[in-house]
Amino acid sequence: xxxxxxxxxxxxxxxxxxxxxxxxxxxxxxxxxxxxxxxxxxxxxxxxxxxxxxxxxxxxxxxxxxxxxxxxxxxxxxxxxxxxxxxxxxxxxxxxxxxxxxxxxxxxxxxxxxxxxxxxxxxxxxxxxxxxxxxxxxxxxxxxxxxxxxxxxxxxxxxxxxxxxxxxxxxxxxxxxxxxxxxxxxxxxxxxxxxxxxxxxxxxxxxx
Amino acid sequence: xxxxxxxxxxxxxxxxxxxxxxxxxxxxxxxxxxxxxxxxxxxxxxxxxxxxxxxxxxxxxxxxxxxxxxxxxxxxxxxxxxxxxxxxxxxxxxxxxxxxxxxxxxxxxxxxxxxxxxxxxxxxxxxxxxxxxxxxxxxxxxxxxxxxxxxxxxxxxxxxxxxxxxxxxxxxxxxxxxxxxxxxxxxxxxxxxxxxxxxxxxxxxxxx
DNA sequence: AGAGATATAGGTAGAACTACCTATTGCCGT
DNA sequence: ACGGCAATAGGTAGTTCTACCTATATCTCT
Numbered sequence: 227x228x229x230x231x232x233x234x235x236x237x238x239x240x241x242x243x244x245x246x247x248x249x250x251x252x253x254x255x256x257x258x259x260x261x262x263x264x265x266x267x268x269x270x271x272x273x274x275x276x277x278x279x280x281x282x283x284x285x286x287x288x289x290x291x292x293x294x295x296x297x298x299x300x301x302x303x304x305x306x307x308x309x310x311x312x313x314x315x316x317x318x319x320x321x322x323x324x325x326x327x328x329x330x331x332x333x334x335x336x337x338x339x340x341x342x343x344x345x346x347x348x349x350x351x352x353x354x355x356x357x358x359x360x361x362x363x364x365x366x367x368x369x370x371x372x373x374x375x376x377x378x379x380x381x382x383x384x385x386x387x388x389x390x391x392x393x394x395x396x397x398x399x400x401x402x403x404x405x406x407x408x409x410x411x412x413x414x415x416x417x418x419x420x421x422x423x424x425x426x427x428x429x430x431x432x433x434x
Numbered sequence: 435x436x437x438x439x440x441x442x443x444x445x446x447x448x449x450x451x452x453x454x455x456x457x458x459x460x461x462x463x464x465x466x467x468x469x470x471x472x473x474x475x476x477x478x479x480x481x482x483x484x485x486x487x488x489x490x491x492x493x494x495x496x497x498x499x500x501x502x503x504x505x506x507x508x509x510x511x512x513x514x515x516x517x518x519x520x521x522x523x524x525x526x527x528x529x530x531x532x533x534x535x536x537x538x539x540x541x542x543x544x545x546x547x548x549x550x551x552x553x554x555x556x557x558x559x560x561x562x563x564x565x566x567x568x569x570x571x572x573x574x575x576x577x578x579x580x581x582x583x584x585x586x587x588x589x590x591x592x593x594x595x596x597x598x599x600x601x602x603x604x605x606x607x608x609x610x611x612x613x614x615x616x617x618x619x620x621x622x623x624x625x626x627x628x629x630x631x632x633x634x635x636x637x638x639x640x641x642x
Numbered sequence: 643a644g645a646g647a648t649a650t651a652g653g654t655a656g657a658a659c660t661a662c663c664t665a666t667t668g669c670c671g672t
Numbered sequence: 673a674c675g676g677c678a679a680t681a682g683g684t685a686g687t688t689c690t691a692c693c694t695a696t697a698t699c700t701c702t
Contacts (some may be wrong), residue, residue: 599657613659616660619659620660628659
């Protein structure tokens, strides 16, 4: 039984300043948001796994890895949380760089509490949508995993518009065998027409 | 015969300061980029039609409509040029607002000439790619325009995975008539299998 | 050794699709 | 009023797909 908060949307707060962390945590808890605070980029990376849903509040100026470095590295860690950058000494080039690297927002301290909450809620909504799509993809993916190598091969050729006869020639097997594979594909992917098969395949192509 | 430069990628420069315009134009012409300068948002909107390819250099502080207002209004004019904001007195919130509204970059004056050129070239590449895709879509779109209302109706149902019999029932016509429509659809769209039809339809769905 | 998965292939029958043909009705524009 | 287009529908033939059945060879895991 999963009784902890691992599965809940989480506001991750990464800031080396303990007073700032406490102040933000107090703000978040006052509106019933679940939050976790970390004193540095390293501690966060160790604790956060890519499955988590939520958003990330990131201070720029920190000992060790800076917020900007962490932001630019998140992608290669597979973490795609929306990131809100918080900074006391930000300038325009830094803000531009952050947003070009995909930051959700860039706010200067001292920040307006309501504005921060608004942005956090927007970020949480965005990530909730991202996770919804991710889960859909996951279901599809699981179905495709059930295909054998040969079946996957045949499926690609079917989606590309080949007839069973053409597929048989390309793979050097009987069109009859291709039909067997096709039947297995349709059953495993739970589709009943070519159109559904193509749509399902393209949905997976588009999002991964 | 189209002998003017309407079809060439164009760097549109919008700035109320004549010295600034001349300075930027000189920089652009020194690297053989074609540019057009405008003294205000209104003059630009009047001269630029949505078909043009290129990018837009936009000053923030101008009499009349500001650069930010123009940026936020471009979408509703159907103009999707990448926009590089140039400003002498920008601050962080303004930069954030510009980038969140889709600006390609936000640079502060006085700017480094090489940096500006780099960003312009990146913007031009992006818009060239956008136009390439747009042209592809346009060809597809032209084919779909050739369909009659009834044929379009039938096509959607085919793509959704309905059989001719099912379509006939839904539309209250004979499955035989549906077959006629299907044949016309396949001929007009120049596809030869259901899979191709669905792929073509979804390509259009995704990009428009 | 036996169970299960995988790939192979044949048969048969019915449903669905495709490509031809003709034909009628109604509407629009010259 | 005539020609052309759109929508309707039928016939026939051939191809393709789908759903059943059986069957063999190979490989893996227990």
